[in-house]
Amino acid sequence: MRVFDGVAMNGSLPPARRVLVIGPELEGVAREAFINSAVEMGEVNRLGALSATGPVPDLVVLSGDAAEPAVLARAIEELAQEPMVPALILSSAAPSTAVIRALLRLSKSDVLEPPHTAADFSFAAACLLAGSQVMGAEPQTPHRCWAVLSAVGGAGATTVAIELATAVGRLAANRPRVALVDLNLADGATAAYLGIAPNMIIGSAALAPDRIDADLLDVLVAKPAPQLDLLAAPRDARAFEQIAPQTILRILDVACHAYETVIVDMPRRREAWTIAALGGCDEIIIVSELTVPALLAARALAEEIERDIPDGPAPRIVLNRIATRLFGPAPSLSEAERALGRAADGGVASDWEAAAASVNLGGPVSQHRPKSKIVRDIEALAGRLMCEQPRYAAGREVA
């Protein structure tokens, strides 16, 4: 449930709560793809007896090598006869005609050709489960509002916010336009990074809260990339003094009604509206570097947010600029998680060339360097968040 300015919205994709994996070689990638789901391993013969052997999974991940093609086809046909039929992802380079015909009997199935990554599975599952009536639930329109903020200056919030916004645009089944809202009103960098002029004039009378609606928002957005709308203000040192908290909350509220996905680049400094804005989001993503001061700042920030919004989403920590070769002593991942007091929810590789080229050319890394590890890692994070339900408990503790 999302509430900005007293208006509530339902949100989030139905998650894959239970995943049945058939084929031992898929266990690792499935556990990575469905990190917050109950992942169970099983044999092909489970497919025809799902309802008789415990809770029915939302998703089956099946290896094409788990049995002979004829056995596989028969098992999938039996699955199609079950009273509750889960979505199914088949991993196979060349499925037989019999297997393909059996898959056609399922209402939700997909085939992934190996080699594949955890992000491929997250994406396929998100697409399959997006319109589903899992466990008899009503069909839902996915609505997401994710806030991204840096633990320390320059940790990478703006970069992560931009790439998350473009990744969701690519991954979501219906390829929706995504809104990126830059609330660094005095000196936001999103417009410069995307090579476009910002269009939201803070001092204008049009920005009275009661005048803001979807039509006005449409006038205020800039369109820097396919599927991406940017709400950002021109540089103005006095912007935070000029804008009323209700205006910001109203902009977020209208954006969340007008767009399926809203990504917010949050300022690091706490403003009068910060807690209300974060409390209305269904994911809070804190971006940190792998340095001791940044990790300690990320931990303190996460704890502050949990204290100030006890019923809000538990902040997730993303470690940015992870280098394969570290210069000088740097914390390992396990040391980083100890310093954070919780597990990290994602990591983004360091790729200075891709990051610098993209901001210099103006546009997301996914546009100028689509093969960069930054794109791969942020797409994996976006895929996971799209599949999972927001966590409302305190962050996962590290033993």
Ligand SMILES: Nc1ncnc2c1ncn2[C@@H]1O[C@H](COP(=O)(O)OP(=O)(O)OP(=O)(O)O)[C@@H](O)[C@H]1O
């Ligand atoms: N994974 C990465 N690999 C290499 N360079 C990166 C990566 N992520 C971000 N950068 C670069 O690091 C610099 C700071 O990133 P960015 O502006 O996104 O951080 P920020 O947290 O938003 O900063 P600020 O605190 O100023 O808002 C930029 O030059 C950006 O291109």
Ligand SMILES: [Mg+2]
């Ligand atoms: Mg920034």
